[in-house]
Amino acid sequence: MFHVMARARKDAKALQYINERNYGGFLKVSGLGGGRTFGEVEDVLKELLRDPYIPILLFGEKEKDLMEDVLPVLRETGKPFYVRLLRTKRVRNMRVDELYGHLEEIKARFRLGIEWSGAYRLNPDNPFGIEINPDYDIYLALGEDFRKAMKGILDVELGENSLVLRKLMNQEVYFSGPNKVAEVSKKLGVPTEVLWRCPCPEDVSFESLIELNQDYIDAFAEASKAFLRQFEDYDIIVPWSGGKDSTATLILASEVFKDVTAIYVRMEYEMLLTDEYVEKLARKLKINLVRVDVPMPLDEFGMPIHRNRWCTRQKVEALYKAAGEFERPLLVVGDRDGESARRRLKPPVIERKNDILGKFLEVMPIKFWSGMMVQLFIIMRGFELHPLYYEGFYRLGCTVCPSLAEWEVKLLKKRGVKVLPSGYS
Structure with missing residues (x-):
């Protein structure tokens, strides 16, 4: 869960409105006491950062210097965090729906953002450049059988422990090591299609x-x-x-x-x-x-x-x-x-x-x-x-589920499963 913070009480009030409207009030929202310098907010900030919720800090353009001053304190915690400077002078000056859009995009960054450090490291700053979308997901292609299925069914080569970006309509982008190696459409009701592939797999250590x-x-x-x-x-x-x-x-x-x-x-x-x-x-x-x-x-x-x-x-x-x-x-x-x-x-x-x-x-x-x-x-x-x-499965259901994609049906057939959704028998 997230703890959203802003400098002043009125900024926090604007964020709390979004919290109540869109998140049922179950995020945490706090102000830093209204101080304009780091010395004036330091004690409040350090106290708030003791909370186990993941911190998100939002600042307006007039608070850029303050934002820069709080970053070292955030890094010292060793916890994931995200800080954003908004285009308006103060947080409360931004339209509510635009502010909500920022929160949704930042939330997505925490689960999608990646840094390449010889393996995939979760990082909301996203230096790896994964496409950020609130409705996307990422998961790991684990196991030798996953690799064999991709090669045998789709002729796509993956290294060990590849990363998969799952986009809308079951469209997936595959990364092996630092390389983007394939994009596959697993849209329901139509044949699985490899949109493009690159024979450049690299292994990633699970350790x-x-x-x-x-x-x-x-x-x-x-x-x-x-x-x-x-x-x-x-x-x-x-x-x-x-x-x-x-x-x-x-x-x-x-x-x-x-x-x-x-x-x-x-x-x-x-x-x-x-x-x-x-x-x-x-x-x-x-x-x-x-x-x-x-x-x-x-x-x-x-x-x-x-x-x-x-x-x-x-x-x-x-x-x-x-x-x-x-x-x-x-x-x-x-x-x-x-x-x-x-x-x-x-x-x-x-x-x-x-x-x-x-x-x-x-x-x-x-x-x-x-x-x-x-x-x-x-x-x-x-x-x-x-x-x-x-x-090779992303989700599990029943073997007669109408939401099974052709890819999943082929995996089941390899296992000898007989009962499948109509149209796949």
Whole structure:
């Protein structure tokens, strides 16, 4: 989670309006006391930087000298941060929607920005020059099977531990070492297409990836855990699919709360290896695991399609029924900004209401993380990712999901999976 700071109280008030309107008030917003010189703001700044949330500092043009003076203090913390000088004299002089646009772009920088230091290092200043877009994501192409699939299916050569920029419409740019090596379209409903390729792969050491990003990932984990501690009086429920996002969320929750229950809604046509992965990781985490098996009568309802995802309704209803066994359930979910614009526009905490649970809260502790951050966090904590991620999958669902791209279908067919969405049989 983020702590947004500005020099004066009136600047902070403008930012707080955006916080309430767009983020449900769940970012932190502070002023530096209104001082115009470093000496006047130093004590306040140092006190605010003790907070575990990730700092974002915004200054107006008239505050450029002050901005330069605070940078050494920020660097001394060793935490990730971002500072921006706006085009207006003061922060409060900027139009609200333009100021909101700056915050969204800065948030994206934290999860997308990269520095090349012999391996990929997360850095919101982004000296590597990754294209920054609030709806993009990055993840790592890990595993020899991922490389073999790219070569065998698409004739694209990757080095070890390549970086992938996932753009809109499932379009992906691949980097091997410092080189851009391919761009691939995995658009739903059409054949996978290699838009261009360059035979210049380079390997990246995974040990270097861990070493370069350990402090960055730890800082974000501490910020997310501080966010979760607001909800200690609830029954903690993590809807767990076995995918990377819900797995990272479950690990975070287990580090914050004494009692955590993971609800695994097991659909009839679940991805292979998920049952084994969930059971093994649940034992290692020593959390409560509730498994709910949901049949999918294809003969009665037909194959799920985008206009009629009856399976999703069944899955959500099963989750709510299982959560309804708890007195005061709080759903801790793995939604992230980089997954879709719809998820990005949600605040980090949502109050929902239905006939099963009544009113309840849904909270998103990894909302501002990238896929790469999620992958590294899980591995840094001593766990493995779901095996299918090492074979080329970005997301996991059911083997009859209408959102499967042709690329994923080909990967499943290599595994011998027979039941696939209509049009891919």
